[in-house]
Amino acid sequence: MRRVPPIFALVMLAMWLLLNSSISLAHIILGAVISSLLLLAAYPLRPLQPRMRRGPVLLRLAFKVLIDVIRSNIGVARVILGLTERGKIHSGFMQIPLDLRDPHGLSVLAMIITCTPGTVWVELSPDRSMLTIHVLDLVDESEWIERIKNRYERALIEVFQ
Amino acid sequence: MIATEFPLWATLPASLLLVIGGLLTVIGSLGLLRLPTFFARMHGPSMGNTLGTGCVLIASMILSSALLHRPVAHEFIITVFIVIVSPVTAMLVMRAARYRTRVKEERRQQGLQREQE
Amino acid sequence: MNPLLMHLPVMPVAIPLFAGAIMLFVQDSRRTRAFIAVGAVLAQLLVGALLLYMTTDAVLDIWPKGIGVYSIGKWPAPFGIVLVVDRLAALMLVLTATVASAALLYSLARWDRVGVHYHPLFQLLLMGLNGAFLTGDLFNLFVFVEVLLAASYGLLLHGSGAPRVKAGLHYIVVNLVASLLFLIGVAIIYGVAGTLNMADLAPRAAQLAVSDRGLFDVGATILGIAFLVKAAVWPLNFWLPMTYSAAGAPVAAIFSLLTKVGVYAIIRVGSLLNESGVHGPFGSDWLFYGGIATIAFGIIGMLAAHHLPRVVAYSVIVSSGTLLAAAGLDLNALGAAALFYLCVSVLASGAFFMLTGMTERARTHFADSADTAPLPAETYGAFGSGDSDDPMDTEDEVGIAIPAAMAFLGLAFVCCALLVAGLPPLSGFVSKFALLSAAVGVAPTAQSAVHSWVFVVAMLGTGLAAIISLTRMGMRLFWSVMGRTTPRLRVIEAAPVAFLILGCVIMTVVAEPIMGFMVAAAEGLSAPQTYIDAVLSADTNAALAAEAAR
Amino acid sequence: MEIIFALAIGVLSGSGVWLLLRPRTFQVIMGLSLLAYAINLFIFAMGRLAIDRAPILDPGDVPDPTLYADPVPQALVLTAIVISFATTALLLVVILASRGLTGTDHVDGREGEA
Amino acid sequence: MMPLLDGAIWFAQFCFALATAFAAIRLIRGPGAQDRVLAFDTMYINGMLSLLMLGMRSSSTAYFDMALLIALFGFVGTIALAKFLLRGEVIEP
Amino acid sequence: MSLVLIVLLPFLGSLVAAFLPSNARNAEAWLAGIVAVTCTGLVLNLYPEVTSGEVVRHVIPWLPQFGLNFHLRMDGYAWLFALLVSFMGALVVLYARYYMSAADPVPRFFSFLLAFMGAMVGMVLSGNLIQLVVFWELTSLTSFMLIAYWYHLSEARHGARTALTVTAMGGLCLLGGVLMLGEVAGGYELDRVLAAGDQIRAHPWYPAILILVLLGALTKSAQFPFHFWLPHAMAAPTPVSAYLHSATMVKAGVFLLARLWPVLSGTDLWFWILCLAGLSSLLLGGFAAIFQRDMKGVLAYSTISHLGLITLLLGMNTRLALVAAVFHMMNHATFKASLFMAAGIVDHGTGTRDLQRLSGLSRAMPITATLALVAAAAMAGVPLLNGFLSKEMFFAETMFAGEGPAIRIGLPAMATIAGMFSVAYSLRLIHQVFFGPLAEDLPRVPHEPTRGMLLPSALLVLACLLVGIFPGYTVGPFLRTATQAILGEQTPTYSLAVWHGLTLPLVMSFVALLGGFIIYLLLYLHRRRSHGHAPLLNRFDGGRTFDVVIIRLIRAAGLARRTIASRRLQSQLLMIVGIAFVAAALVAWSGDVHWGAAQLSPVDPIFALLWVVGGACAIGAAVQAKYHRLAALIMVGGTGLITCLTFAWFSAPDLALTQITVEVVTVVLILLGLRWLPRRIEMNDARRQTLRAKARRVRDGIIAVAVGGGMATLVFAVLSRPRMVDLSRFFVEHSLPQAGGGNVVNVILVDFRAFDTFGEITVVGIVALTVYALLRRFRPAIESVGLPRAQREDGARGTQYVPDPTELLPQGYMMVPAVLVRMLLPMAGLISVFFLLRGHNLPGGGFIGGLVLATAVIVQYMVGGAIWVEARTRIQPLYWIASGLLAAGTAGTIAWFAGRTFLTSLTLDLDLPLIGAIHLSSTLWFDIGVYMLVVGATVLMLVALAHQSLRSYRRPGAVAQSTDIRMDSRVASETQEAH
Numbered sequence A: 001m002r003r004v005p006p007i008f009a010l011v012m013l014a015m016w017l018l019l020n021s022s023i024s025l026a027h028i029i030l031g032a033v034i035s036s037l038l039l040l041a042a043y044p045l046r047p048l049q050p051r052m053r054r055g056p057v058l059l060r061l062a063f064k065v066l067i068d069v070i071r072s073n074i075g076v077a078r079v080i081l082g083l084t085e086r087g088k089i090h091s092g093f094m095q096i097p098l099d100l101r102d103p104h105g106l107s108v109l110a111m112i113i114t115c116t117p118g119t120v121w122v123e124l125s126p127d128r129s130m131l132t133i134h135v136l137d138l139v140d141e142s143e144w145i146e147r148i149k150n151r152y153e154r155a156l157i158e159v160f161q
Numbered sequence B: 001m002i003a004t005e006f007p008l009w010a011t012l013p014a015s016l017l018l019v020i021g022g023l024l025t026v027i028g029s030l031g032l033l034r035l036p037t038f039f040a041r042m043h044g045p046s047m048g049n050t051l052g053t054g055c056v057l058i059a060s061m062i063l064s065s066a067l068l069h070r071p072v073a074h075e076f077i078i079t080v081f082i083v084i085v086s087p088v089t090a091m092l093v094m095r096a097a098r099y100r101t102r103v104k105e106e107r108r109q110q111g112l113q114r115e116q117e
Numbered sequence C: 001m002n003p004l005l006m007h008l009p010v011m012p013v014a015i016p017l018f019a020g021a022i023m024l025f026v027q028d029s030r031r032t033r034a035f036i037a038v039g040a041v042l043a044q045l046l047v048g049a050l051l052l053y054m055t056t057d058a059v060l061d062i063w064p065k066g067i068g069v070y071s072i073g074k075w076p077a078p079f080g081i082v083l084v085v086d087r088l089a090a091l092m093l094v095l096t097a098t099v100a101s102a103a104l105l106y107s108l109a110r111w112d113r114v115g116v117h118y119h120p121l122f123q124l125l126l127m128g129l130n131g132a133f134l135t136g137d138l139f140n141l142f143v144f145v146e147v148l149l150a151a152s153y154g155l156l157l158h159g160s161g162a163p164r165v166k167a168g169l170h171y172i173v174v175n176l177v178a179s180l181l182f183l184i185g186v187a188i189i190y191g192v193a194g195t196l197n198m199a200d201l202a203p204r205a206a207q208l209a210v211s212d213r214g215l216f217d218v219g220a221t222i223l224g225i226a227f228l229v230k231a232a233v234w235p236l237n238f239w240l241p242m243t244y245s246a247a248g249a250p251v252a253a254i255f256s257l258l259t260k261v262g263v264y265a266i267i268r269v270g271s272l273l274n275e276s277g278v279h280g281p282f283g284s285d286w287l288f289y290g291g292i293a294t295i296a297f298g299i300i301g302m303l304a305a306h307h308l309p310r311v312v313a314y315s316v317i318v319s320s321g322t323l324l325a326a327a328g329l330d331l332n333a334l335g336a337a338a339l340f341y342l343c344v345s346v347l348a349s350g351a352f353f354m355l356t357g358m359t360e361r362a363r364t365h366f367a368d369s370a371d372t373a374p375l376p377a378e379t380y381g382a383f384g385s386g387d388s389d390d391p392m393d394t395e396d397e398v399g400i401a402i403p404a405a406m407a408f409l410g411l412a413f414v415c416c417a418l419l420v421a422g423l424p425p426l427s428g429f430v431s432k433f434a435l436l437s438a439a440v441g442v443a444p445t446a447q448s449a450v451h452s453w454v455f456v457v458a459m460l461g462t463g464l465a466a467i468i469s470l471t472r473m474g475m476r477l478f479w480s481v482m483g484r485t486t487p488r489l490r491v492i493e494a495a496p497v498a499f500l501i502l503g504c505v506i507m508t509v510v511a512e513p514i515m516g517f518m519v520a521a522a523e524g525l526s527a528p529q530t531y532i533d534a535v536l537s538a539d540t541n542a543a544l545a546a547e548a549a550r
Numbered sequence D: 001m002e003i004i005f006a007l008a009i010g011v012l013s014g015s016g017v018w019l020l021l022r023p024r025t026f027q028v029i030m031g032l033s034l035l036a037y038a039i040n041l042f043i044f045a046m047g048r049l050a051i052d053r054a055p056i057l058d059p060g061d062v063p064d065p066t067l068y069a070d071p072v073p074q075a076l077v078l079t080a081i082v083i084s085f086a087t088t089a090l091l092l093v094v095i096l097a098s099r100g101l102t103g104t105d106h107v108d109g110r111e112g113e114a
Numbered sequence E: 001m002m003p004l005l006d007g008a009i010w011f012a013q014f015c016f017a018l019a020t021a022f023a024a025i026r027l028i029r030g031p032g033a034q035d036r037v038l039a040f041d042t043m044y045i046n047g048m049l050s051l052l053m054l055g056m057r058s059s060s061t062a063y064f065d066m067a068l069l070i071a072l073f074g075f076v077g078t079i080a081l082a083k084f085l086l087r088g089e090v091i092e093p
Numbered sequence F: 001m002s003l004v005l006i007v008l009l010p011f012l013g014s015l016v017a018a019f020l021p022s023n024a025r026n027a028e029a030w031l032a033g034i035v036a037v038t039c040t041g042l043v044l045n046l047y048p049e050v051t052s053g054e055v056v057r058h059v060i061p062w063l064p065q066f067g068l069n070f071h072l073r074m075d076g077y078a079w080l081f082a083l084l085v086s087f088m089g090a091l092v093v094l095y096a097r098y099y100m101s102a103a104d105p106v107p108r109f110f111s112f113l114l115a116f117m118g119a120m121v122g123m124v125l126s127g128n129l130i131q132l133v134v135f136w137e138l139t140s141l142t143s144f145m146l147i148a149y150w151y152h153l154s155e156a157r158h159g160a161r162t163a164l165t166v167t168a169m170g171g172l173c174l175l176g177g178v179l180m181l182g183e184v185a186g187g188y189e190l191d192r193v194l195a196a197g198d199q200i201r202a203h204p205w206y207p208a209i210l211i212l213v214l215l216g217a218l219t220k221s222a223q224f225p226f227h228f229w230l231p232h233a234m235a236a237p238t239p240v241s242a243y244l245h246s247a248t249m250v251k252a253g254v255f256l257l258a259r260l261w262p263v264l265s266g267t268d269l270w271f272w273i274l275c276l277a278g279l280s281s282l283l284l285g286g287f288a289a290i291f292q293r294d295m296k297g298v299l300a301y302s303t304i305s306h307l308g309l310i311t312l313l314l315g316m317n318t319r320l321a322l323v324a325a326v327f328h329m330m331n332h333a334t335f336k337a338s339l340f341m342a343a344g345i346v347d348h349g350t351g352t353r354d355l356q357r358l359s360g361l362s363r364a365m366p367i368t369a370t371l372a373l374v375a376a377a378a379m380a381g382v383p384l385l386n387g388f389l390s391k392e393m394f395f396a397e398t399m400f401a402g403e404g405p406a407i408r409i410g411l412p413a414m415a416t417i418a419g420m421f422s423v424a425y426s427l428r429l430i431h432q433v434f435f436g437p438l439a440e441d442l443p444r445v446p447h448e449p450t451r452g453m454l455l456p457s458a459l460l461v462l463a464c465l466l467v468g469i470f471p472g473y474t475v476g477p478f479l480r481t482a483t484q485a486i487l488g489e490q491t492p493t494y495s496l497a498v499w500h501g502l503t504l505p506l507v508m509s510f511v512a513l514l515g516g517f518i519i520y521l522l523l524y525l526h527r528r529r530s531h532g533h534a535p536l537l538n539r540f541d542g543g544r545t546f547d548v549v550i551i552r553l554i555r556a557a558g559l560a561r562r563t564i565a566s567r568r569l570q571s572q573l574l575m576i577v578g579i580a581f582v583a584a585a586l587v588a589w590s591g592d593v594h595w596g597a598a599q600l601s602p603v604d605p606i607f608a609l610l611w612v613v614g615g616a617c618a619i620g621a622a623v624q625a626k627y628h629r630l631a632a633l634i635m636v637g638g639t640g641l642i643t644c645l646t647f648a649w650f651s652a653p654d655l656a657l658t659q660i661t662v663e664v665v666t667v668v669l670i671l672l673g674l675r676w677l678p679r680r681i682e683m684n685d686a687r688r689q690t691l692r693a694k695a696r697r698v699r700d701g702i703i704a705v706a707v708g709g710g711m712a713t714l715v716f717a718v719l720s721r722p723r724m725v726d727l728s729r730f731f732v733e734h735s736l737p738q739a740g741g742g743n744v745v746n747v748i749l750v751d752f753r754a755f756d757t758f759g760e761i762t763v764v765g766i767v768a769l770t771v772y773a774l775l776r777r778f779r780p781a782i783e784s785v786g787l788p789r790a791q792r793e794d795g796a797r798g799t800q801y802v803p804d805p806t807e808l809l810p811q812g813y814m815m816v817p818a819v820l821v822r823m824l825l826p827m828a829g830l831i832s833v834f835f836l837l838r839g840h841n842l843p844g845g846g847f848i849g850g851l852v853l854a855t856a857v858i859v860q861y862m863v864g865g866a867i868w869v870e871a872r873t874r875i876q877p878l879y880w881i882a883s884g885l886l887a888a889g890t891a892g893t894i895a896w897f898a899g900r901t902f903l904t905s906l907t908l909d910l911d912l913p914l915i916g917a918i919h920l921s922s923t924l925w926f927d928i929g930v931y932m933l934v935v936g937a938t939v940l941m942l943v944a945l946a947h948q949s950l951r952s953y954r955r956p957g958a959v960a961q962s963t964d965i966r967m968d969s970r971v972a973s974e975t976q977e978a979h
Ligand code: NA
Pocket: A113, A114, A115, A116, A117, A118, A119, A120, A121, B046
């Protein structure tokens, strides 16, 4: 039997209501019908459903990421405008060992890393144990490892595994 | 330019957010020009992707809400999509770039070897 | 009005659409598809005939002036899109359905099986053709021309293979460019005159400010060039011989209608613009020059061509040129004859292309006789090589009995050749005579008497070129020394050819009422005010008012 | 604004025509794409330029046409965009087929002069 | 207070146009195909932002939809290009 | 009525004959004979009416709009010819029955012979000049078929073709002349034309008319310089030669000249043209006849000569000459047909017609010899035979033909010389064939033929004798009736007597006889062995000249075709673009196009900056498209984005939406295609550096700049003018109240102008079907068949990678993208439905919605691979397309049931509990049709392209072996089973 996580259906319904800027009953019914039909139709192409626990952890993570994003935006802007102390920047690849294995968790990690200017997801080793990222202003590798493992990965493991 | 009158509570933060968003985006794109290697350049546009867009979207939400006299949040959907989508692009472009630089490097070295022989 | 009759004008578009769509659901049964296709074509023929009948004076109570206007949706004419059935449009519908039914039947023999989706594409081509002939709106004309072009791309490429793909590439690119010109022309006309409806265009163009006139003319000119590309005028027609000879025989047969769409558009728009005093390229000397140049090009091509399909393709060019030259010379005087000629030439080239499909097979059957024959007939005697000093060669003076299949092919070939060359006794001669007679008739009155004579000479020249070229082809095909095996002639292929030729014969025998119809149709073109009034005052206005009142 | 609009169309159609006259199939299809943009903008321009006047009505609005951009060219352009999209797709496939069957990407199916 | 918002909107829009121009320069200069793809993606994002600005300028929500579409689909072109560079074909068996 | 029968019977007979079995020689002959005899009887039956000066008519209306009726008209002259044609036809049929071999497929022969007879009778009886031309051309066509009866012989084909080309060309000229004649006379009816003689001769068109008519007549009657086709036509079976090429068809030309004599004659132009043509033919034909080796060759040249004589007579502008001409037409028909029959008998009996091989046949076939001797004597103009009488009249007329000594003396002299030639070749014919020792080495043993074969010839010889001896009793009344029909009141008096006393013409006759004898003697002594070619004339072989002309013509046409047309696409596009530009520029220049007066809006630097970008991208694409396709594609995409922004800028949200979705799909599509276009390697191509190539680039650059400038000018000219609001006023005013939609653009698309959309989606559907059909037969470029280089080099998913439809997520670098993109799918679906449903009031609509869904599906293919996706879901794009078309169609037809026209929008307002008011409209149904079609078509096209990669997957490393793929997921399921 197909099982679609109800949270996803709710997200879809919310999206429908947002799109139509309306919370009338007609739209709720219509949105619910369309969302469930679509989810059912798309099910074969989404065989792997996420399992999520502890939503609030995710919210806290989101807040942390927002702060990091603002900080790194400023950092990258300085680099581009040549306002750094060192004048010449040093960018490069680095590797981070991961404990997170769940694809959805990894996806969220990817979103975080991508959304944070200054870091780019490069590659995940086939066994999902080693992540390569590219860092624009690579001064101290361990600092980055620390940040990603503690600030992001731990929370993600909590939610997805 | 704008026909509608907006209340001050909307105008001030929206203006500020717009200026910040614009500046972040243009600096990010400037990075495309100024940064020396492709991998470094990858970081520039993500400024516009994230905070720049975020600022503009929040400004838009504020203004729409002021315009329609009720909270409007559909800009949030755009944020969701951008967040979902940008890793996909970044990963694939990055991987393509890695592959291409690797191949280029290999070819260059083959060429050098051939010259030496 | 009887509801069935009321919706008749849209049937030529609706029937092929539904037929094509339904066929896509029955992909596995060729029989069902063929059944639907034949039914749809016959229905179109019937509808076309009914519409034609309704435009005549025989039934004045349905459409008082012989012009039926059918609005799409409830919107009145200059705003919404209307279908207009006048005599010319009805004639083109009947002609389309006639050639289509022949070509369709013919293709059932084997041609529809060399690729997929032949039948849906065929129906949609008909939809495009019918829509183009019916519509009273300039942009809608563009859309339907695109429909028919798209389908023609598909049908041309049907079966694939290098020659078709090569020809298709040129054909598509050329038509895309022409379509862009079409759009530019329509756009400028809208930008300056503010309308898209063809009937509405005439009064508006007449009322244009002098300062806007030049710009409008530019638009009309560019539009005209687009039509001329579709009508295959020289030097915009280099794609045609390659395309038509690369297409499968039934496809080429139906293609013989496509150039006529361009001609139709020129005549239609030209007739309306003439009323307003704005000419652009329509009805002007340049149209005449283009037509004559096209005839000349066609003649040259016919003489130079080495393969029958090419010769027929060039004959299509000749017919296009003839029509354009006639329109440019004096549409009022030559209109009836030109329309008669149009019908004959379409039927003839349709039959001829299909015949080509059969003779080409006969050729391969006969071990490529034409190519391996020691000396082509035309070199006989010219260089002394084929000329024998001894007239008493012991060659066998006993004739060859012709198998029935070959006899049919030969007879059909002769008929087609006569039609194309405009020789008696078939309707090719009637149409040519009518054209020449009218041209000679206007010679003393027209200020450009020279044009008349040039036209007459060109027409006679085409006849001669066709004779020279087609006897060469016919002799190669039928009279080369060949084996005695008989090609298998299938009734389903032979009957359509015979049907079209029979149509031409009928046009000879009962020329009078047909020509009477053409005269009336031509009068409608030379006095378009009736058309304009019918379109702009159609009772849809009343319908809209009623709607508003509710 | 009008002059910039006109120049834009000029540049697009100039580049398109240049590519159209080139011998390689890919150049031609690119040229047609550029020309399609140019023509779409051209048709659009026939309704003149209007800023902030999208032809979208609310029930309470005054239906005065001068308050709205001309919707007719917009509708025409929509049709034109769709048709040119379709034909581009077809042309592309024909180009591929031609490349496969003739062994060259020359528009004539054989290598001519450069 | 309106001039302030007007100015801010104009400024932001100008920034986005300038950003588009920077991206276009990278797009034209290359040198690598990957640079072009990246620039292309950037142009799309900047285009989306420009659309949002137009929406604000005209106080219309109609522009939101376009921004939405670009956000949703601007990336399709980019990943198709990237896959083409990476795998030589966009859709693999 | 009998007139109609006379014309119709032969055609009916022809039709019947065509369907008889090929060995039914007797049935055929009986049929043809009965037809011919019946016709003869019918003609004879009309004699009483005709001789009383009455004109028998039968008119059937045919094309009155063009003054064209089927008008049969028989006066004395026509009667005489009709009799000639039908009676001679009967004789020839009898002869042919025995002449044709039992193995010959005679249906074709008799069928065409009868058709010819009908055409000839029809021509003779035409009361309408156009109708005359019709039958005239029919005689050309049937004679073509008859000459080519033995088409396996190359001379037969060649002769037939030459004859047809020459005579049909003449026929076309005649048509032209007749058309002018009819225009001048005010109608094509013969009576009207005959009555308008003075008017015609005085008309400025007269010279043209005359020349055209004469071209028709002279070609048909094989007159110099068009005589050459006749000898070649001798490849026909001898009955055909006897009938067509002596008695009837070649007479058509002179028949017409006599028919129109009252209208056209009497001028100097007439005199000179006809006299020159006639005299030349008379002399040259006679001279050439002397040297022929073939019996039929002699007769053919003799025919040219005799027809020259008739032409000359007609040209003399005297009424007596006309009488002589008509008389000689009859006489020539009798003796020449008889001679042809004799030649056929000889050929039949001996197997050859070669004068040099034949000899002494009078011993073996005395009757034939006698008959031939008498006929030849008639031909030579020996007294007491009919030929003598008309030739006598001819000699007499030559003396009064014109003024001046050159004519007064020259013409009789020439006539006498021609008479000598005539005597000489007649003598030679008879002497060499029938006298001397009997030839030994003939292919067959000579023998007398059956009586049936001799009878026709004998009857004709008898006629020669009777007319020659008793002219006044035999031919006199007929001749008078005939000439009276032409000349009416002005018919001159003449006497048909054998003896007129010792007149100058008689002297000339005897001189001719003597001279001819001497000529033959000299020739016999000196040139026993002739080569079959006349001296002096050999170099002026008309036939060969004709062939050369035809071949030169064809070659010249080929050359001209290559000069004025090109098969290169670039030239064609150059033509189209160039002509459109030049034409528009000319019109603009002459129409004084200038800027309008509308107020311009201020320039926004942001917009300018955007278009700097757009323009740079466009130019960059133009520069890069040859070697850096990907770069060019990206740049075009950039231009597309700027275009989209422009639409948005100027208040066209729907356009911007459509543009951006189409843009994305197009980029993906072209990228899918680029996989199959092998790389172009940039090299220092020498050809690019030639001066010509550079010149071409400069030229194209100039054109590009010109077109760009022109377009910009046009746009600016329009933009600077005030806007036309009529159409938009209607739409804006009616959009909400009557169409129920706030988004006017969308309302136009689905209601006001839904028909456009209807056509547009059909185009999309058609293209998808075509793409699919074409890709089924796709043969990729060899270089691109294998795995792409990138995949070979990139180890992550090696060459042997096999997609596994059961795996939940792709392994490796595609894992995270797959998770995200698959999450996007239902959301995209939601967005697409959103756009579909709200389109009527806000930007959106079925097209955009459809493209959104299609794109979402395609992205699934990108991350999952074709096999994975298709193993898990069955997308049936064809059904989507079909359903879309049907939905749009039914949305149109549903209005019929409400009594409305096609595509009228119907609305239904429901008030449901809980939900509230719901507004349903048939336009939504229409838009759903659009949506489905777009989804189906887009997916079909993209997936069909993507499926091409399956071939390299199925046969790794195989080169160009795969020919076909299948479209749907069957492929996937098959491979699934295979693993
Ligand atoms: Na990042």
